[in-house]
Amino acid sequence: MSILSMQSSRKDVVLMIAFAAAVLAMPIWLEPFGAAYPDLMQKFAIFGIFAIGFNILFGLTGYLSFGHAAFLGVGSYTAVWMFKLLSMNIIPALIFGTLIAGLFAVLIGFISLRRSGIYFSILTLAFAQMSYNMAYSVLTPITNGETGLQLAQDDPRIFDAAAEGSGLPLPELFGVTMQDFDGLAGFYICGILLIIAFYISLRIFRSPFGMKLVAIKSNQNRMGYTGFNTRPYLLVAFVISGMYAGLAGSLMAVTDPLAGAERMQWTASGEVVLMTILGGVGTLIGPLLGAGLIKYFENIFSAYNEQILHDIFSFLPEFLENFMVFIVNPFVGEGWHLTLGALFMVIVIFLPGGIMEGVNRLIAWVKRDRSGSSGDGKAKPQASEG
Amino acid sequence: MDALVLQILNGLDKGGAYALIALGLTLAFGTLGIVNFAHGALFMLGAFCAVSLQRILTISQKVRDESITFFEAYKEVPYLELWLGDTGTKIIEWSVPLSILMAIPIMVLIGIAMERGLIRFFYKRTHAEQILVTFGLAIVLQEIVKSLFGANPIPQSAPEIVSGSANVGAFLGLSDTLVYPYWRLIYFTFAVAVIGGVFAFLQYTTYGMVVRAGMADRDTVGLLGINIQRRFTIVFALAAVVAGLAGVMYTPVVPPDYHMGMDFLVLSFVVVVVGGMGSLPGAVAAGFLLGILESFSSMNEIKQIFPGIDQIIIYLIAVVVILVRPRGLMGRKGVMES
Numbered sequence: 001m002s003i004l005s006m007q008s009s010r011k012d013v014v015l016m017i018a019f020a021a022a023v024l025a026m027p028i029w030l031e032p033f034g035a036a037y038p039d040l041m042q043k044f045a046i047f048g049i050f051a052i053g054f055n056i057l058f059g060l061t062g063y064l065s066f067g068h069a070a071f072l073g074v075g076s077y078t079a080v081w082m083f084k085l086l087s088m089n090i091i092p093a094l095i096f097g098t099l100i101a102g103l104f105a106v107l108i109g110f111i112s113l114r115r116s117g118i119y120f121s122i123l124t125l126a127f128a129q130m131s132y133n134m135a136y137s138v139l140t141p142i143t144n145g146e147t148g149l150q151l152a153q154d155d156p157r158i159f160d161a162a163a164e165g166s167g168l169p170l171p172e173l174f175g176v177t178m179q180d181f182d183g184l185a186g187f188y189i190c191g192i193l194l195i196i197a198f199y200i201s202l203r204i205f206r207s208p209f210g211m212k213l214v215a216i217k218s219n220q221n222r223m224g225y226t227g228f229n230t231r232p233y234l235l236v237a238f239v240i241s242g243m244y245a246g247l248a249g250s251l252m253a254v255t256d257p258l259a260g261a262e263r264m265q266w267t268a269s270g271e272v273v274l275m276t277i278l279g280g281v282g283t284l285i286g287p288l289l290g291a292g293l294i295k296y297f298e299n300i301f302s303a304y305n306e307q308i309l310h311d312i313f314s315f316l317p318e319f320l321e322n323f324m325v326f327i328v329n330p331f332v333g334e335g336w337h338l339t340l341g342a343l344f345m346v347i348v349i350f351l352p353g354g355i356m357e358g359v360n361r362l363i364a365w366v367k368r369d370r371s372g373s374s375g376d377g378k379a380k381p382q383a384s385e386g
Numbered sequence: 387m388d389a390l391v392l393q394i395l396n397g398l399d400k401g402g403a404y405a406l407i408a409l410g411l412t413l414a415f416g417t418l419g420i421v422n423f424a425h426g427a428l429f430m431l432g433a434f435c436a437v438s439l440q441r442i443l444t445i446s447q448k449v450r451d452e453s454i455t456f457f458e459a460y461k462e463v464p465y466l467e468l469w470l471g472d473t474g475t476k477i478i479e480w481s482v483p484l485s486i487l488m489a490i491p492i493m494v495l496i497g498i499a500m501e502r503g504l505i506r507f508f509y510k511r512t513h514a515e516q517i518l519v520t521f522g523l524a525i526v527l528q529e530i531v532k533s534l535f536g537a538n539p540i541p542q543s544a545p546e547i548v549s550g551s552a553n554v555g556a557f558l559g560l561s562d563t564l565v566y567p568y569w570r571l572i573y574f575t576f577a578v579a580v581i582g583g584v585f586a587f588l589q590y591t592t593y594g595m596v597v598r599a600g601m602a603d604r605d606t607v608g609l610l611g612i613n614i615q616r617r618f619t620i621v622f623a624l625a626a627v628v629a630g631l632a633g634v635m636y637t638p639v640v641p642p643d644y645h646m647g648m649d650f651l652v653l654s655f656v657v658v659v660v661g662g663m664g665s666l667p668g669a670v671a672a673g674f675l676l677g678i679l680e681s682f683s684s685m686n687e688i689k690q691i692f693p694g695i696d697q698i699i700i701y702l703i704a705v706v707v708i709l710v711r712p713r714g715l716m717g718r719k720g721v722m723e724s
Contacts (some may be wrong), residue, residue, distance in 0.1 A: 064514045111709065118421060118513050119708050122659050126701035129652065133701075138694030233712030237629040270521060277518055303516060330533050338533070349507065 012202060015284075019198055027184065035296055038183030041293045044191035046251045050198045051275040051287035053244020056201055057237050058273070059282035060210060062217035063113075066121045066269050068129030070108070071101040071242040072134065073264030075144070075249025080141035080149045087159035088169045090254045094247065103244020109238035113231055116220070121128050123268055136263035171254050178255055184202070186255050193251065197244060198288070204240070205284060214282075214359045218289050245272075246361045274344055280356030289355050294340065301339060304332035388564050392582040393681045399570040399639065401677020407654040408631035408661065408669035409581060410625035416664040418602045419617040420505055421513050425519040426651025427527040428626050431496060432489050432633025433642035434531055437540050439485040443478045480545050482637055488628045497626025501619045514537030524647065539641035544569040569638050576635050580628060581670055587624075588666075597621055601664075656704040662717025673716055676700050 001132040022029075024043070078100040079093035086092045089160030104233055112123040135143040141183045143149055151168050170177040177295070204210045215223055216230050223230050253259055275294050280286025306329055313321045313328075353358050385386075407429055414422045446462035466474030477484070508516050543549065548568040588594035600607045600614040606610065607614045633642070640646065657676055661668030681687065684696035695702075707714060 036492040047456055065519070105654075111705070115708055115712060118517075119659065121514075122518070122655060123705060123708055125652065126656065126704045130701045133697035134694055160497075178517075267648070273518065273521075326567050330530075335529055337525060338529035341522045341529060345504075345519055345522035345526065348522060352511075352515060364514050365457055 009206075012206065016199060017203065019285075020195045023195055024188075026191065027187070028368055033296070034300065036189045040238065041184075041300050042190045042251075042255050043299075044292045045187065045194040045290035046248050047272075047275065047295055048194050048288045049130070049190075049251070050245055050248035050272050051249070051291040052197055052201045053241045054272045055241075055276050055281065055283075055287040056244065057203060057241035058276060059287070060213035060217060061237055062203070063116065063234065064110045064121050064239070064273070065110070065112075065124040065238075065241075066266060066273070067124035067126075067243070068245050069264050069266065069268035070128035070131045071105055071245035072249040072252070072268065073259070074104050074132065075101040075148055075246030076253045076263055077135075077249075077261035078246070079250035079253035080151070080257055081142075083151055083171060083253070083257055084155040084157065087157060090171050090173050091157070093171070093254060094193075094250050096252070097250025098243045101249065102189065102243040105239040105242025105246075106235070109235050109242065113234050113238060125269070126150055126182055126271055128264060128266055132261055132264040134267070135264060143259070143261060146261070148258055153258050171257055188245075189249055190255070193247065197247070202284060209233065209236075274340070276354075278344065278347055278354055280354030282373045283354070283356040286354050286356040293355075297339065298336060301332045301336040303335070360382070387687065389417060391684060392564060392566070394678055395566050395570070397678030398574040399577075399677075400573045400676065400680065401674035403632055403636055404654055404657045404677050405670045406577050406580060406658040406675045407650055408689035409584060410629040410632075411654055411658050412661070412664060412666050413584075413621055413625040414454065415629075415658070416666070417597065418501075418505065419509060419620045420622075421440030421516045421520070422505070422698070423499070423517050423651065424524040424527065425625070425629055426647030426649075426654065427524040427652055428493065428496065428647070429633040429636075430528060430531065430642065430647030432493060432630030433637050433646060434633075435492055435630065436482050436485040436533060436634045436637045437642060437704075438541055440478075440481040440542060441486050443481050445450040451590070472507035476615025479543075480500075482542055482544060482634065485634050486631060489634045490627055493571060493627040493630035494623045496630075498619060500626070501622040516634060524534045524651070528644045528647060535644065537644060539643040541641040542637035544572075544638040546651075548644065550570060572612055573635050573639065580631060584624065584664070586627060593617065613654055656700055660704055660707045662714025665714065665718065668714055668716030676703065679703065690693040 010014055023045070026041050027036050030041065035041070050068075050072060054065070058064055058066075075097040079097040082093040082096050108124065108127045112120055112127065115123060153168065156168075170179065172178070173185075173189060176185050178189070212223075212228075212233050216234065220230055249259075249263065252263070271294070272291075275290035276287045277290070278293060279288065279290025306325060307326055309325045309332070310321065313324045316324060329335075331342075347354060353360075407425060410428070411422060414420050414425065443466055446464045449463050449468075451459040451461040464474065464478060466477055468474070470477070486536050501525070504519065508519060517673045551565040551567050552571055553565055581637045588598055596607065596612055596614070597617050600612075600617060604614055610647060633647075635641075652677075654673075657672045658669055660676065661670070661672030679699055680696065683692075683699040688695060
């Protein structure tokens with residue numbers, strides 16, 4: 001992290017423009033990868049927001065929260081309730097989803113941040129599991145238990161009550177539903193929010209506030225000795241990150257107006273940790289890369305089956321083909337989680353800085369190879385991969 | 387009174403499972419300083435040792451079914467029954483207790499392989515990285531089991547003779563209606579025996595004494611010319627065996643499936659923290675305590691006052707303990723208190 005200077009701020013402008021262009025052009029450049037359908041791109045954007053927010057907490061302060069899915073769930077539930085009570089317009093859903101999740105984060109953060117290290121992880125995990133278990137049992141009037149919270153024909157919706165006899169209403173933004181323009185409307189709403197989310201995270205990274213968070217990560221005691229009260233800063237970081245999760249959760253409800261408790265389970269919290277680590281903790285682009293890769297492979301790998309594999313390896317001699325299919329088969333389709341777990345272990349063992357560390361090492365290696373020639377191509381390739 | 391005794395009994399077997407897993411976690415943490423998120427997976431692997439032994443024992447051959455005479459019918463008869471007759475049937479019936487014998491060497495091997503192959507590279511890394519890599523390992527292990535055994539729970543039965551219920555009420559001089567499954571009593575006794583064994587090993591053998599010394603001050607023990615690392619590896623294997631045995635014996639209570647480890651892991655971590663990181667008696671006491679509290683909170687009388695309390699009681703206690711007394715119930719002063 002370089003200090004605020006003219007040069008770095010110009011770099012940031014370039015990075016921001018490149019990032020925005022990359023996100024907006026996703027339907028084009030994802031085409032060759034077979035990932036350019038709106039459903040998947042929406043997931044990229046939503047989980048990107050989730051991971052960016054998580055990274056503000058974990059990447060900057062080093063506090064590993066194992067309960068972030070709780071905020072995701074709260075955001076989803078709130079958004080669906082807004083659809084039910086107020087209007088099918090997505091703006092109140094997004095705003096209230098984010099705010100209520102932020103409120104939750106204030107409560108949970110205020111208590112959890114009294115401890116650090118593994119105790120903080122366990123505290124957040126405990127709160128998330130409590131919310132999950134309660135959403136399934138006692139809170140059924142609010143959450144609709146195992147069925148999940150859904151829209152209904154007779155919801156009050158004080159601003160735009162449903163016309164008699166029509167089907168279930170769709171979430172819309174001033175008349176544009178998420179499915180318009182072949183689903184691209186939904187993607188662009190998510191995409192633009194992703195760009196805004198990324199911009200805010202960039203500003204936080206570069207701000208004195210962000211520097212303080214990094215200082216807390218590197219030596220909290222020393223911060224204390226200099227007479228610096230760290231807890232309010234940690235709490236603000238925690239709440240911001242919770243609000244990101246809430247926004248991601250309400251976007252999930254916007255793209256598919258349904259909320260279930262399983263979004264709050266601790267495995268969902270684990271998933272965002274995986275994304276952040278895979279991409280690179282504490283980097284700007286890393287968490288996005290991680291989220292994109294995991295969601296991409298989840299969709300692509302889990303679609304493979306033995307027949308497709310036989311087609312892929314058909315250029316090999318018969319026995320080699322069968323052998324390759326035998327080796328690869330457990331890792332795709334149903335077993336794609338195996339790939340995820342193995343990949344994740346490899347990353348933690350060999351590249352603790354995630355993909356971004358790998359990219360940086362590669363760049364450093366190329367630069368050294370060319371001996372002295374100064375290349376400023378750092379921002380561009382990162383962005384274009386996001 | 388009856389209800390109270392019943393709830394305590396109900397808590398004991400679950401508490402036994404918590405205590406066994408938490409004991410293993412604490413052993414790994416106290417000796418190697420490792421926060422092992424794959425420990426639940428070891429519990430699950432133990433349970434699947436029982437499943438695979440049962441599968442092996444019931445490898446069957448098709449034979450003509452003599453009882454049906456209208457047409458040619460075939461039935462599957464395990465080879466063991468063909469070869470050994472009634473003895474074979476008995477062996478199959480006792481497959482769960484028998485799999486203890488198979489699970490011990492397997493879990494020792496898995497434990498050593500895990501420690502030498504992965505964990506030893508993470509002594510010097512942060513707790514967060516240890517959590518993450520073992521979490522990844524847990525995913526890999528449970529996916530392997532899933533691809534081998536499928537995603538559905540596989541019920542295992544206890545031997546016929548202990549499949550009924552014990553009339554605990556009559557035994558204790560309470561009403562006759564108080565009955566309790568034999569197998570759960572056995573599980574509790576088994577848990578106590580294993581815990582007693584581990585403590586005796588640490589307390590009364592020279593080997594255990596050296597391990598305890600190493601837990602207290604690793605460097606000094608190393609300076610005395612003892613290869614403490616090797617002993618810690620053995621202790622890790624021991625922890626794996628404890629988790630595995632807990633899993634084997636738990637199969638008749640809850641049919642094992644591939645993610646049972648994860649379900650127990652989270653709770654066991656809470657147990658460890660409540661008991662005090664690094665404190666073995668603390669882990670055991672907290673395991674039983676939380677097991678019993680959990681079953682008490684599922685009583686209807688209590689649920690009427692605090693709806694849903696049975697779902698969150700363990701986490702609630704964990705939150706209170708961490709906030710009020712971060713070293714846990716029995717943790718040593720100064721260990722992990724921040």
